[in-house]
Amino acid sequence: MSSPSPRIGIVVTDAYSAEDPDHDTPVLLAALQARGVAAESVVWHDPTIDLAAFDLLVIRSPWDYPERPREFLDWLDRAETATHVVNTPATVRWNLDKRYLGELEHGGIRVVPTVYAETTDAAARAIATHDAPGARLVVKPAMSAGARDTGLFAASDPRALELAERIIGGGGVAMIQPEIAELSEGHEKALYVIGGTFTHAIAKGALLEAGGGLRGGVYAENPVLVEASPAERRFGEEVLRAVAAASAEETPLYARIDIVDSAAFGRCVLEVELIEPALNLHIAPHATPAVVDAILGAISHESASGADR
Numbered sequence: 001m002s003s004p005s006p007r008i009g010i011v012v013t014d015a016y017s018a019e020d021p022d023h024d025t026p027v028l029l030a031a032l033q034a035r036g037v038a039a040e041s042v043v044w045h046d047p048t049i050d051l052a053a054f055d056l057l058v059i060r061s062p063w064d065y066p067e068r069p070r071e072f073l074d075w076l077d078r079a080e081t082a083t084h085v086v087n088t089p090a091t092v093r094w095n096l097d098k099r100y101l102g103e104l105e106h107g108g109i110r111v112v113p114t115v116y117a118e119t120t121d122a123a124a125r126a127i128a129t130h131d132a133p134g135a136r137l138v139v140k141p142a143m144s145a146g147a148r149d150t151g152l153f154a155a156s157d158p159r160a161l162e163l164a165e166r167i168i169g170g171g172g173v174a175m176i177q178p179e180i181a182e183l184s185e186g187h188e189k190a191l192y193v194i195g196g197t198f199t200h201a202i203a204k205g206a207l208l209e210a211g212g213g214l215r216g217g218v219y220a221e222n223p224v225l226v227e228a229s230p231a232e233r234r235f236g237e238e239v240l241r242a243v244a245a246a247s248a249e250e251t252p253l254y255a256r257i258d259i260v261d262s263a264a265f266g267r268c269v270l271e272v273e274l275i276e277p278a279l280n281l282h283i284a285p286h287a288t289p290a291v292v293d294a295i296l297g298a299i300s301h302e303s304a305s306g307a308d309r
């Protein structure tokens with residue numbers, strides 16, 4: 001049985017870059033504590049932490065997991081055995097490999113056109129298809145976050161295949177996509193759905209420098225709060241229905257659906273982030289109560305199912 005005052009762990013890591021801090025955890029800790037809940041941050045790879053001491057672990061910003069994926073999967077297994085975790089570990093595992101985008105596409109959702117290359121030959125063939133004059137392509141790993149190992153190149157640039165080889169050589173799968181011009185112009189839009197309800201949308205600036213690497217050499221999203229049109233919100237709902245069909249996750253605690261309106265390909269999904277989306281509560285404070293309610297809802301759901309056992 002849960003204790004009368006539930007103990008919540010907000011799962012973070014211990015190092016963030018100055019350009020990409022976790023703005024959300026301090027806001028959430030304060031808001032949970034203001035509701036009388038014992039909440040604290042938990043560094044996911046800290047071996048001294050007793051995961052079973054928590055009634056709920058909320059995965060928030062373990063943003064270094066792509067650098068140590070095996071360890072993260074082991075942590076997920078341990079956390080799942082020890083206590084209740086949101087989003088559910090099954091959903092997190094499903095969302096870790098961007099080949100889920102292929103499943104969404106089968107479910108009728110338009111996604112950024114992608115070839116998933118498991119061999120260097122397959123990568124070379126995919127890269128060669130982007131050789132129209134002036135065309136560029138993006139190479140990135142199927143498991144990533146924060147634009148790690150993500151590059152924008154001309155098809156003739158040997159660095160495109162070098163990056164794909166590096167990803168595949170490290171045991172990964174390389175994704176090859178056409179450049180979406182609107183992404184390079186800074187028109188990526190993130191739709192947030194908290195506990196099944198749309199709360200806010202942000203626009204992100206362009207991130208990739210042509211020829212490889214990041215603009216300005218660092219990862220900085222420069223989020224801006226924007227409106228989402230009714231049609232965009234409906235698209236977000238459709239995407240989440242397809243996620244539910246593919247992953248069996250009915251209502252994630254939080255979901256961020258990254259979309260772009262492409263002149264060449266239409267409105268499409270770039271990714272659905274169900275693991276550790278920055279929520280940008282510092283620029284969308286109205287969304288904080290929804291997140292807190294969803295967390296408290298997850299606790300009471302757990303207490304109820306615990307009482308049934």
Ligand SMILES: Nc1ncnc2c1ncn2[C@@H]1O[C@H](COP(=O)(O)OP(=O)(O)O)[C@@H](O)[C@H]1O
Pocket residue numbers: 112138140144145146147148150177178179180181183184188204205206207208258270271
């Ligand atoms: N096909 C593409 N065309 C242009 N820019 C892209 C493309 N794919 C990714 N990017 C840029 O790279 C960033 C990171 O890629 P993304 O697919 O979102 O992976 P991550 O999981 O690392 O966030 C995006 O936010 C976008 O700015």
Ligand SMILES: [Mg+2]
Pocket residue numbers: 146147258271
């Ligand atoms: Mg992204």
